[in-house]
Amino acid sequence: MMNLSKTQLLGSLSLLVTVFFIVPWLIEVSGRWDFYFTLTSVALLATASAGVWLTFYIGRINIGQGAFALIGAYTSAIMVVKGGWSFWLSLPAAGIFAAIVAVLIGLPILRLRGVYFAMVTLVLTQVVTLTALALPITNGAKGISSIPLPAGVSIAGIVLIPDFSTLENTKLAFYYTACAIMVLTFAVLYRLVHSRLGHLCRSMQQNEELASSIGVNIAYIRLLVFAISSFFGGIGGAMFGAITQSVYPSSFQVVDSVNFMLNCFLGGLGYVFGPMLGTLVLYFGWDLMFELGQYQLLTYSILLIVLIRFLPNGLLSITWAGRKNS
Amino acid sequence: MTPLLQVKNVTKKYGGLIANNDISFDVAENDILSVIGPNGAGKSTLFKMISSFVPTTSGEVLFKGSRISNLKPHTVARMGVVRTFQETTIFKNMTVRESIVVAQHLRAKATLAGYFWGTKTAQDDVADFGENADQLLDFLGMYDLRHEQASSLPQGHLRALGIAIGLATDPEVLLLDEPFAGMNHDETMHMVSLVRSVRDKKGVTILLVEHDMAAVMTISDRIVVLNFGEKIAEGTPHEIQNDKTVIEAYLGSEDDEIGM
Numbered sequence: 001m002m003n004l005s006k007t008q009l010l011g012s013l014s015l016l017v018t019v020f021f022i023v024p025w026l027i028e029v030s031g032r033w034d035f036y037f038t039l040t041s042v043a044l045l046a047t048a049s050a051g052v053w054l055t056f057y058i059g060r061i062n063i064g065q066g067a068f069a070l071i072g073a074y075t076s077a078i079m080v081v082k083g084g085w086s087f088w089l090s091l092p093a094a095g096i097f098a099a100i101v102a103v104l105i106g107l108p109i110l111r112l113r114g115v116y117f118a119m120v121t122l123v124l125t126q127v128v129t130l131t132a133l134a135l136p137i138t139n140g141a142k143g144i145s146s147i148p149l150p151a152g153v154s155i156a157g158i159v160l161i162p163d164f165s166t167l168e169n170t171k172l173a174f175y176y177t178a179c180a181i182m183v184l185t186f187a188v189l190y191r192l193v194h195s196r197l198g199h200l201c202r203s204m205q206q207n208e209e210l211a212s213s214i215g216v217n218i219a220y221i222r223l224l225v226f227a228i229s230s231f232f233g234g235i236g237g238a239m240f241g242a243i244t245q246s247v248y249p250s251s252f253q254v255v256d257s258v259n260f261m262l263n264c265f266l267g268g269l270g271y272v273f274g275p276m277l278g279t280l281v282l283y284f285g286w287d288l289m290f291e292l293g294q295y296q297l298l299t300y301s302i303l304l305i306v307l308i309r310f311l312p313n314g315l316l317s318i319t320w321a322g323r324k325n326s
Numbered sequence: 327m328t329p330l331l332q333v334k335n336v337t338k339k340y341g342g343l344i345a346n347n348d349i350s351f352d353v354a355e356n357d358i359l360s361v362i363g364p365n366g367a368g369k370s371t372l373f374k375m376i377s378s379f380v381p382t383t384s385g386e387v388l389f390k391g392s393r394i395s396n397l398k399p400h401t402v403a404r405m406g407v408v409r410t411f412q413e414t415t416i417f418k419n420m421t422v423r424e425s426i427v428v429a430q431h432l433r434a435k436a437t438l439a440g441y442f443w444g445t446k447t448a449q450d451d452v453a454d455f456g457e458n459a460d461q462l463l464d465f466l467g468m469y470d471l472r473h474e475q476a477s478s479l480p481q482g483h484l485r486a487l488g489i490a491i492g493l494a495t496d497p498e499v500l501l502l503d504e505p506f507a508g509m510n511h512d513e514t515m516h517m518v519s520l521v522r523s524v525r526d527k528k529g530v531t532i533l534l535v536e537h538d539m540a541a542v543m544t545i546s547d548r549i550v551v552l553n554f555g556e557k558i559a560e561g562t563p564h565e566i567q568n569d570k571t572v573i574e575a576y577l578g579s580e581d582d583e584i585g586m
Contacts, residue, residue, distance in 0.1 A: 195441035196448070199428045206417040213377065213411070214495050215403035215432040224438075 019179045024172065036171040040243060042283050043178035044236045047185045049263040049275035051232030054189065056269050057198070058225050059205040060110070064121030065233045066257035067128040068098040072234025073241035073251055077144040078137060080242075087150035088161060091238050098234025099227040106226040110219070125257045132249040143248030150242055174243050181239060182276070185232055190272045192228070201225060233260075266307065268314020277315055328391060330355040330531055331376075331407070331499055336385035336395070338371050338555075345371040347555045348385070353499070353548075358525055358532045360542045363552035364575060369535045370503070372552070376533070377409040377501055378402045389499065404432060406498035410488040412507065416476045422487055423472040426459040429494035433458075459494070465527070466490050466520065482513045486520065493524065500524065502534040506541045514538060518545050543567065551575070 027035050048069050055062035072094035079090035109120045132138040149170065152163035167173050192198055203211040204218055212218050241247045259282065267278025285303070289296045311317055329352035338346040346368045353359045361369050374380040376387050378397045387395040394402045399409075417425045433455070434441075436448035463469045466486050471479065476487060485505055492500050505521060506514045518541055524530050536542050542549060543563045551559040551566060553575040559566055566572055 191442055195438075195444070196431060196434065196436075197438050197441065199424075200431060202420065203417055203428045206419055207415055209379070209399075210411060210415050210417065210491070212399040213379075213403055213409050214429045214491060215400045215408075217398075217400045219398075 016183065019183065020176070024175070033171065036175045037243075038283070038287070040171075040175045040178040041240075042280050043175075043182040044240050044243075045260070045263065045283065046276045046279040047178075047182050047239075048233045048236035049260045049267075049279050050185050050189050051229035051236075052260045053264045053269065053272075053275045054192070054201075054225055054229045054232070056264055057193065057201045057205060058222055059113070059208075060222075060226075061114070061118040061261065062121050062226075062229065063118055063254075063257050063261050064124035065229075065260040066125040066252035066254065067121075068102060068230040068233030069237030069240070069256070070125070070128050070132065070247075070249075070252040071101055072098045072237035073247040074132060074138055074144070075234065076238035077147050077241050077247045081144055081147055082137070086153065087148075087242055088153050091235060091242075094238035095231040095234040098237075099231040102227045102230030103223055106223050110222045110226060122254065122257070125252065125254045129249045129253065138249070141249060143246060143251070144241075145246040147241060147245045147247070149245070178239060178243075181235060185235070186273060186276060193272055197221070197224075262304070266304070266314060268316040270313055271316040274314050274316050281315065329353055330390065331533065332388040333372075333376065334386050334388065336372065336375055336387060337383045338368070338375060338380070339383045344555050346375070346552075349552070349557050350385075351550050351557065351560055353531060353533055355531055356525065356529065357547045358521070358534070358545055359548045359550065360546040361533070361535045361550045361552060362537070362539070362542055366554075367552040368555040369552055373409065373501060373503060373535050377407065379409070403495060403497075406496075407501065408492045408495050408497035408499070409501035410492040410503055410505075412488075412503055416484060416487060416491075418475075418477040420476055421473050422463065422468060422476060422479070422490075423456075423459050425476055425487065425491055426462055426494045427455045429491045430455045430458060430496075432495050462490055462494060465523075466493075482509065482516070485509075485517060489520070489524065493528065493530070497530060499531045499533060502532060502536075504536055505534060506536055506538040509538075514541050517541075521545060 023039065027033065048065050051068070052062045052065045075094040075097045076087065076090040079085040079093060080087050085093075105124065109117060112120060132143075133140050138144070149164035150161070152159060152166075153161040162173075164170050164173055193201075200211070200216050200221055203214070203216060204221060208218050237252060241251070244251075263278035263282055264275045265278070266282055267274030267276065286296075286300060289300055292299055307315075331353040333349055333351050333353075336346055336349045337344070349368075349372060351359075361372060363369050371380065375382045375395055378395060378399050378401070381396045385395075386393050389402075389405060389407050392405075394405060394407055402408075417428070420428070434451050436445055436451050441448045441451075460469065460472070463472050466489070468483060468486055468490065471483060476484070479487060489500070489502065489505070492502075502521065506517055509517060521532060521534070522545065525532050534542075534545075543566075546563055549559075549561065549563055549566045550557060551569075551572050558571045558575060559569045561569070
């Protein structure tokens with residue numbers, strides 16, 4: 001079905017092996033259990049960043065993914081805590097709800113281009129935060145805490161997903177779940193970009209007028225892409241809430257939205273796997289500079305400016321520079 | 327027989343400015359009709375109204391009897407009336423072949439989801455598109471350029487690419503926006519024969535907006551002349567060449583005071 005070349009197949013295989021076997025083994029050997037939480041976060045932030053990357057693909061700068069992550073986190077938390085749903089049902093529901101909100105918001109704002117769209121999305125995160133503070137169902141500033149761990153799933157007596165509260169090592173379980181979600185997200189993203197929708201998106205990114213002249217319903221495609229993008233954000237946010245077992249209005253802030261966008265920039269807007277690498281480097285880069293104390297933010301910012309100045313096409317452009325046109 | 331395309335009393339006003347005033351003409355099937363006129367005569371505006379890129383203030387455009395004005399551009403394109411642009415409007419970062427392949431999406435039989443899952447229909451579509459693109463490029467004499475980045479093409483080929491993108495949608499009427507602008511005599515004659523063969527071999531009716539008089543006189547079956555937003559003449563190239571109002575509009579009217 002998928003026409004993957006040998007290198008692509010090898011690449012995806014080594015990614016899967018690294019994520020699911022080598023990393024857990026390294027953590028086991030080194031005893032750095034704290035890395036599980038870090039890497040789980042990276043996987044989920046990368047999932048949300050994948051959505052931002054997709055909106056970049058239709059030529060829109062999206063600085064509002066934090067809003068959809070927050071919507072996803074609250075949707076799942078409310079369904080589990082107040083509705084008594086299974087987390088595994090609330091997870092897709094959170095994505096779908098975020099997508100529905102994206103359609104409603106996208107209808108008026110997706111007509112905007114360039115910096116105007118970016119500005120409106122920048123405000124979105126703050127709007128959702130304030131809404132969460134005001135609504136009774138979200139518990140205001142107290143947020144929703146002590147969310148139960150995901151319950152098990154079994155069909156006809158066969159346990160598909162074990163009850164997380166009975167597991168000895170929930171960190172590992174969350175790590176596997178988050179990585180599975182990330183891998184699935186990027187597989188979907190890769191497929192979207194390389195199927196007809198991706199080609200239509202590219203035509204719109206390069207010239208919306210010409211695209212509409214060849215019969216592309218640009219308003220519909222924009223809305224569809226924004227909904228998928230926000231779906232990823234909602235899923236990432238919902239999973240995050242399940243891991244930390246709490247959601248607050250400040251769980252995702254404007255800074256997070258900006259980071260989602262930076263992840264895409266850093267990894268490379270021309271590469272599907274850019275946001276994954278970008279998230280990893282950005283997250284660890286920040287942590288590694290912890291030693292610098294008060295100079296952490298300064299050094300970090302300077303490094304980012306230098307990177308964007310000298311690698312405008314992102315980190316992945318280093319390896320692919322020679323064969324971009326092949 | 328009803329004409330393929332009918333422009334009926336179309337008027338466009340921008341505030342107090344009248345860009346087109348009560349323009350009417352018909353385009354017969356398989357004709358090449360040119361709309362000419364001095365700068366600011368309202369040619370481009372008329373063109374945009376026919377392709378629904380801008381709404382009309384009043385009047386309507388009919389294609390096979392149904393209204394195509396005041397809709398969305400993609401709807402009109404889907405009905406079979408497709409416009410091209412001047413050379414700067416292309417898919418810059420696609421190759422020539424990729425541009426043609428993506429322009430064929432209206433022919434797709436599989437759904438977007440079908441493409442995502444890679445169904446049999448979708449795979450057939452993809453194979454079809456590739457084949458059609460190669461045939462079309464061969465027809466336009468651009469086959470050797472198929473893997474070139476669109477942005478790196480010279481001007482003449484860019485024009486041809488624009489026409490190829492339009493043709494790839496399988497239109498019944500193709501609207502060409504100044505296809506000969508900025509070309510030298512040889513390039514113009516080459517483009518003239520290309521446009522003709524699009525009509526002769528593909529059976530596409532052509533409506534074009536143009537400045538280049540020599541080319542227009544050679545290529546057109548009928549000509550509509552606009553001046554200051556009004557239609558001042560319509561007829562065969564021969565009739566237009568001998569039309570007094572047209573000559574006035576282009577060369578200025580006789581002026582008694584300086585005795586010309």
